[in-house]
Amino acid sequence: MQARLSSATDLTGFRNEARELLAHQVPPDQVHWETQQAVDTDLFAGPAQGSDQVRTSKGIPRAATAIVPASFLRLCEVVVLHSDPQRFSLLYRLLWRLVHEPTLRNDPIDPDMLLAQQMAQAVRRDLHKMKAFLRFRQVPDDERPGEVLHVAWFEPAHHIVEAVAPWFARRFAGMHWAILTPERSVRWDGEKLAFGPGGSRDDAPPADAGEDLWLTYYRSIFNPARLNLPQMRKEMPRQYWDNLPESKLIGELAAEANERSAAMIEQPAQAPQRRIPRPVADDPVVTLKQDGIHSLADLKAATMRCRECPIGELATQSVNGEGRLHAPLMLVGEQPGDQEDLQGHPFIGPAGKLLDRALEAVGVPRDAVFVSNAVKHFKFELRGKRRIHKSPTQREAAACLHWLEDEIVLVKPKALVALGATAARSLMGHAVAVTAERGKWLERADGLKVLVTLHPSALLRLQDADREEGFAAFVADLKKARAFLDKHA
Structure with missing residues (x-):
């Protein structure tokens, strides 16, 4: 049987389809999940429209509604954002097993549950990286003559644009901005979010004057004594370097680190500033x-x-x-x-x-x-x-x-x-x-x-x-x- 979802992150559609499949006792190995890429649909505007209902035999009786832990629902909300094409199959298989194998919820080393949790962790990591490594650049705003639009290019590993966009709207509520990714784009006009199709790196703006100021600041705060390249590559993988203006300075600053550290050590020690009460005069x-x-x-x-x-x-x-x-x-x-x-x-x-x-x-x-x-x-x-x-x-x-x-x-x-x-x-x-x-x-x-x-x-x-x-x-x-x-x- 085929279960079709309206988009790659159609959680509402997945819940509806999974509920029907489970009610008609359709086992996981008999279901094939298909998604079609959303173009202009806002994921969080409401329930997905147009999801085809699963085809089931009329003679099969419906089972009672399944009750699953709330933690599984929260897990689904994150796992559906993963890029693995088998994520919906995994979630439905877990749902089926939670209903038919009640002991699963207490099994900390179940392979399916561990895989789902690893997917969720990867999505959370991708959300964090997008918040940390996204850089805006200024371009003229075609819709508001004389004003500027802040545009950023990012390449997420998973389908996280709709999930992370509200955070950027709260964080940069006072400016107009747009974020471009290969599969999805989002724009904030100061009042509402508008989602659209993805773009390409060529659509991203070139460096602006603010970027030079940022590089000057980054160079001034760089501490060579605390440089740890392996740890830096772990926290800031190379896949993000092309989108970070400061990445062009990393090689230069790393090459100078030993010399600058030695110069810092040779400088005389500075007396610490202490808060010492001022003496009061006798008069x-x-x-x-x-x-x-x-x-x-x-x-x-x-x-x-x-x-x-x-x-x-x-x-x-x-x-x-x-x-x-x-x-x-x-x-x-x-x-x-x-x-x-x-x-x-x-x-x-x-x-x-x-x-x-x-x-x-x-x-x-x-x-x-x-x-x-x-x-x-x-x-x-x-x-x-x-x-x-x-x-x-x-x-x-x-x-x-x-x-x-x-x-x-x-x-x-x-x-x-x-x-x-x-x-x-x-x-x-x-x-x-x-x-x-x-x-x-x-x-x-x-x-x-x-x-x-x-x-x-x-x-x-x-x-x-x-x-x-x-x-x-x-x-x-x-x-x-x-x-x-x-x-x-």
Whole structure:
């Protein structure tokens, strides 16, 4: 019996024909599969039209619909793209055996199944190679006068054009392009894909100005010390070299590799660039002048572009202090949290709400103090989609110290409140045992008083039974700050 498919990749037709054959109990060795090359049919536009139904005897009863593993259907989707003319016979034979030999699905070394998986792997490899080794060239677009069309020539080993075209449409959605292959062509106009017959290498455009720029870039990034020709030929087989502009440089660069490697070895070693915190001057005003800061706005702009430690490269933005200038009291925490990083304001997350509650309990309005952090960027660790707070290291806090000192000089507070160990270390210049020193006034080298207490986030980590007691102790510490505030109001 003959089973005809409308194209070389007619998966829908194959499923329909195979379903009919299986329902009429036609064994694989009695079926001959034929395909006719599609010309203008879009494979993914819908079910194939015009597939001849298999001729079967009317007297043969239909069997029940077969149920096969979903993994076999996914395997079929890939294997039908293979160029082997016996691929449909193989798939129908596997389908027949899955129905009549249930143990096949658990046999990892069955020859037919191994062959199908090898075909699928070859198709996937061809898909990857087309994505990696296809190069566009610019030509005038006949359909859009004054515009350019990017055209590429590629010779795939299998029938993959329809399967890979949507990827190129997503990858190069903003430009108009066309891909030519010996059997199939595809064009993207910015909105939809149009498939057509194949072409020849002569239809591909010659080199353009952009190609010279690409070759210059390729030559500049070539590292002779990492050259491995056997591995390169394995990953980039010679069959693709004719389509790659950079292939003309491979021989030249490979011949020069040993000489260039020796020259690189003879060059003196370069000292690595280290992120070392800049020392802070004994006089805070001197630090301010070294940073070139004249206002809080200048400080914000400077911290936004700061890369003296790795935190600034990953944070959304810097989060500087807020409040009124010359506030008698300046509260300093550790670093901004997730919400602070997103919105750009200090102490607006859960810890900030607890701080507001404590200030309200002691009768201090939030706008009567200046609130800031020792570190100006949010350090975090990704866990799934969540950004989990991670404490800054001493080096990272030291890198941010001069920004904190600049802020203190600009605000000119009468006293400081250190919320937590990181803030206490930054303000005092040495480690402070917060548990032992909490509620005490310490004095900095410049004469400023520093009240040490816990960070509000430490209270959030307490059990419910201990949280109220811890909050009461925190309020008691802030009452000492309130007494100082009343004295210097």
